[in-house]
Amino acid sequence: MVALRDYDLGRFGGLWYLRNRTVPGAAEVPEPLVVAGLHRYVRHPLYSAAFLLLWGLVDGPFALATALWASAYFLIGTWFEERKLVRLYGEAYRAYRRRVPAFLPWKGRVETEGSG
Template identity: 50%
Template sequence: MPVADHALYALAWFSFGIGHSLLAGATRHRGTLKRFGGAHRLMYNGVAALHLALVLGFGWWLLHLLPPFHLPQAVYWAQNVMIVMGAGIGLAALRGYRAGPFLGFSQLRGKGDDDEPLSVTGIHRLIRHPLYTASMLILWGLARSQFGVATAIWTTLYFIIGSRVEEARLTVRYGDAYRTYRRTTPAFIPSLGRNR
């Protein structure tokens, strides 16, 4: 296993995590992206997408020549189930977001970041971070090579750490409503015995 290549890929993910978390708190009035005014959310999404593409491309360049794993057929089937589950959860999660604020078009039209109420409908009643759960299921389902496993590991760590940073901001924004939501709703894995 090329340890140096894996270390470089880990550093690339670290750069994404730091950059994404620092920019995530920016609004039209504060943070690194405030100079873009109402376009700050579009810029945030664009910078994040470009940075992520560079990190993944760098990891692929470092590790793509390594042979894929020869896994038992049952593991491949289990991974395929994970991919399908992840896609389903991801689609359910996206239905709970309004595209304008999520992508940044509402902010471009002058609507403030703080105008969005806390939404705990749909799949958000079961888990707080359904898009993270969906992404982890898909990435672990695709973990069939050293590149795939490394990507799944670093993404999972990023989601765990990044969700805590994100939730600190959400607690400041929504106060007791978010504290209650956080206390009663799991982060990534739904509680099967919970009736919500």
């Protein structure tokens, strides 16, 4: 829930696109690159939370299989998402990616531009 504060929930849930579907070029307007909040610790806080839930609930073979397949799905999705973010934000995202880990906050809080 804390991580959701840093997202435009209209875009995240798709409502922004429905409201702006008749505005020419609206879909191409990128949202700002978020590097504050939990994004100072990990680049993908929602995926980190999903991993914790998936693996924390493993109590049998079906839950283990679910955690394995969902983890693979998230990892593959992250690869595609990161490629999109590099296309959208260029060097700003590359620099952010070099400083902040993807899922595990092993570097602690990282100061980034705009994280003030």
